[in-house]
Every structure is written in structure tokens, then in C-alpha cells.
Amino acid sequence: MEQRARPVKILHIVGRMNRGGVETWLMNLLRTVDRQSWQMDFLVGDPTPADYDEEIRQRGARIFHCPVGNPFLYLFRLNQILRTNGPYDVIHSHVHHFSGITLSVASIAGIPVRVAHSHCDSKYLDSQAGFLRRAYLGLMKKLIDRYATVGLAVSEEAASALANDNHRRLEWQIRHCGINLSDYATPANRTETRRRWGIPGSALVIGHVGNFHFAKNHSFILQVAKEIFLRQPDSRLVLVGDGALRGTIQEMATAGGFADMVIFTGSRSDVPQLLNMMDVFLFPSLYEGLGLVVVEAQAAGLPIVIADSVPRETEVVTDLFAWMSLSQTPEDWAEKCLQMVDRKDQLIHPSPREILEESSFNIATNWLELDRFYTGQTA
Numbered sequence: 001m002e003q004r005a006r007p008v009k010i011l012h013i014v015g016r017m018n019r020g021g022v023e024t025w026l027m028n029l030l031r032t033v034d035r036q037s038w039q040m041d042f043l044v045g046d047p048t049p050a051d052y053d054e055e056i057r058q059r060g061a062r063i064f065h066c067p068v069g070n071p072f073l074y075l076f077r078l079n080q081i082l083r084t085n086g087p088y089d090v091i092h093s094h095v096h097h098f099s100g101i102t103l104s105v106a107s108i109a110g111i112p113v114r115v116a117h118s119h120c121d122s123k124y125l126d127s128q129a130g131f132l133r134r135a136y137l138g139l140m141k142k143l144i145d146r147y148a149t150v151g152l153a154v155s156e157e158a159a160s161a162l163a164n165d166n167h168r169r170l171e172w173q174i175r176h177c178g179i180n181l182s183d184y185a186t187p188a189n190r191t192e193t194r195r196r197w198g199i200p201g202s203a204l205v206i207g208h209v210g211n212f213h214f215a216k217n218h219s220f221i222l223q224v225a226k227e228i229f230l231r232q233p234d235s236r237l238v239l240v241g242d243g244a245l246r247g248t249i250q251e252m253a254t255a256g257g258f259a260d261m262v263i264f265t266g267s268r269s270d271v272p273q274l275l276n277m278m279d280v281f282l283f284p285s286l287y288e289g290l291g292l293v294v295v296e297a298q299a300a301g302l303p304i305v306i307a308d309s310v311p312r313e314t315e316v317v318t319d320l321f322a323w324m325s326l327s328q329t330p331e332d333w334a335e336k337c338l339q340m341v342d343r344k345d346q347l348i349h350p351s352p353r354e355i356l357e358e359s360s361f362n363i364a365t366n367w368l369e370l371d372r373f374y375t376g377q378t379a
Helices: 021-032 053-058 071-085 096-108 123-127 131-147 156-162 190-196 218-231 246-255 271-276 292-299 330-342 352-357 363-374
Strands: 008-014 038-044 063-065 090-093 113-118 150-153 172-174 205-209 236-240 262-266 280-283 304-307 321-324
Touching: 008 021, 008 363, 021 038, 021 053, 021 292, 021 363, 038 071, 038 363, 053 063, 071 096, 090 096, 096 113, 096 131, 096 156, 113 156, 113 363, 123 156, 150 156, 156 172, 190 271, 205 218, 205 271, 205 292, 218 236, 218 246, 218 280, 218 330, 236 271, 246 262, 271 292, 280 292, 280 330, 292 304, 292 352, 304 330, 321 330
Parallel strands: 008 038, 008 090, 038 063, 090 113, 113 150, 150 172, 205 236, 205 280, 236 262, 280 304, 304 321
Antiparallel strands: none
16 A cells, blocks of 8 residues: 555544444544544544543544534534534444434534444344334434445445435445454364363353353244254353343243353454354354354354345355254254264364355454555546
């Protein structure tokens, strides 16, 4: 890339920089990017301290707080932040429908590149909305369509969730988020990681990574795990993540009589090491924008049993995948998990990381492509 007179100045708008798919991708960008090319800042709607805040500041980026409560106060504060800390070349908004507001303000502030980025498929939830909520969603889609200069989405499903249905101006483009493959270059000590979590070396470990949210379908994960426990009593289920439904799922495990076989790790910074100690990755989401953690599971070489409601774009190392319908029983899912583990030696590609390095999920090339959007070098 050519040496620039100054870096492109970018403001990413997010809810909060806790560990999650979008936030981890943004941190991978911050860790990878050439700082002579980009200057990244973050505007968050939740002022509560978050997992990545300290690292963000250590890497020279700034965090601005703009609480989402009073909408008029939010508009005033956002405009003030843009004018006081700019001029920004790019506003990159990751707040789904609310991007209609953020990009409108960015347009008024004269920011030339305004990116609406859809990371989730919200169509199911949107279909359940009441009259006022539907009116709000329709207005936000129109504002995004009018004020965004670039529309990016992680999948076709995610794009359709924000696309304006009538008189569409904005052309949405599918661009995958990448992962840092160097995290998987040297496998962690599987035995030592299991020892730290009190898991026997010989145990079958079913794993899942995802915040405890309705869409992740943790209750179904427990049902599948229960069937596996009946077949292999020395098995363990490892659930990585946190969220509002964690307590409910813990209560379900206790009520089911297998709480001692389920490990709740909470939010973790060592996901590559945790994936390395698993035998099979279970991902029965009701819906997903993409499911970036599935790409991470492939980098770790894990067999993956996954719902066909997840976008197929996640499949890169084909031999690792078993696609299942959520209409199939937990027993069917359990049997498939055990089959994939039995065939693990045949399923694992000699180097899944090498395949991913050549894919659109490599953060090293991901940011270069994004740079072309920021600088107007690609449509």
C-alpha cells in the first residue's frame, strides 16, 4: 500500500466493546492494521466499562461515549463528538437499524464515506414487532438507504435485514469479516488446558462459543448434550460466553441432573486455546448474520455440527461440516456429533488454516479490501 500523507480517520459506531463477533473482528482489525494507513476510534452507546476498552486505548485509539437514552440528546452529543474530534473521513456504523440515525448525523456533519454494516439476520425478530416498532424499522431502513454511501453485510440474510424494500438506492455488498489466523498457528497444549478446567484427558468434549442469547439456542444444546451424556457418561459440555440467559441455562442444567458435566467459562480472551481442547463444535443457532466463530472452529480443525439456519458462507473447510435441521431430534444431533468425532481423523484437513488463509475470512487481507471501500477504490 502506498505511503499516505496522513492516515484515513475512521470512527466505528458500536454498542459496547465487549467480547462478541463484531467486537472481536474490530479488535482484529485494530491489531492488524497499518497505523500509517488508518486511525481508528470507537463511539459506544453504553458507557459501562467493557472488555476491550483498555487494549483499545493502549493501541492508540480513542473511545467516545454517547449514551442511547434521550434520542435528541444523542443526536446533539453525536454531532458534537464528530465536530470536536474530527474531521473524520469515514463513519462505519455497526448498530444495525439504528445506523439510520448515526449515518444521518454523519451526512449532516459532512463526512464523505458513510458505511452501514449489517452483521445479523434480524428478520425473524422484526416480523414479531408491533405497529410502532415496525414504523421505526421502516424509517431506519429508508434513512440507511438515503444516507449510507456503502452498504456492507456479512451474508445475504444480513443484507436483506436492512435493505430498503421500496425504491432501493443502496447496493448492498457481501463482505466477510476475518479472523486472526496467527492465533491458530501453534496449537495450545490440549492436555494442560483440559487440566485447568478439571476435564479428564480421555473425556469427549462438546463445545460451543456464543453469548447467551435467544438466537444461540442454548436450551437445544443442553438437550443434545444430555443425549451424549447418556451414551458417553465421561463427556463434558463447554459453553464459552456470557449474557442475560446464562443463569437460565445453568438452572436448566441443574434441573436436568447434569450440572457437574457442563462447564460455563464465561467471557474469555483465550478462545483459540479452548477450541483446541474440544472434540466437536455444536452450533444450532435459530438464525445468524454469519457466525464468525464457526470460522474460528475451522481454524482449530474441529468437526462442526451446525444448523442449516446458519448462512452457508461459513463453510470453507467442507470436510469438517455436518449440516442438520432443527426439526431433527436432539437424539439425531447427538448421534451426528458422535459420528463426526469417530471420523475426526479422516475429517480434519492436514492444514485447515492454510485453506482459510486463501479465503475471504483472513483478517490480513480483509482490512486491505476494506481500505479500498474507505478510499473509494472499489464500488
